[in-house]
Amino acid sequence: MTDRFSNVHPSLSGPASTGFAILPDDDVDLVETTRGLYLGSGGDIAVVMASGASIVLTSVPGGSILPLRVSRVLDTGTTANGIVGLV
Structure with a gap:
């Protein structure tokens, strides 16, 4: 598969290249700071920036x-x- 952008350094304004499922937790930080969040079903979301x-x-x-x-x-x-963390 060809990826024309494989040599381009990712930026915060560009699209995410990976993601991970998030289980909300009051005490544990995410494995990686996100550049975005996807919400599968709506509601309120409490976060630490x-x-x-x-x-x-x-x-x-x-x-x-x-x-x-x-x-x-x-x-x-x-x-x-x-909730999915986008990176």
Whole structure:
């Protein structure tokens, strides 16, 4: 398979090249800081940003891709499901 962009250095404005399932946890950081989140089903999502700030986004529709640099997705305050970290 040809990948014309294999020699291009990834940037935060470019598309994600991998992802991982996220199980919200109040105490454990993600394995990698994200460059975005995908929400399979909507709801609220409570996160700790890469900066250390904690925020809650409410009523986010399912199927949303959020361009957030997140180090943790909190269980408390998160009602969304099917969360995928995009890197």
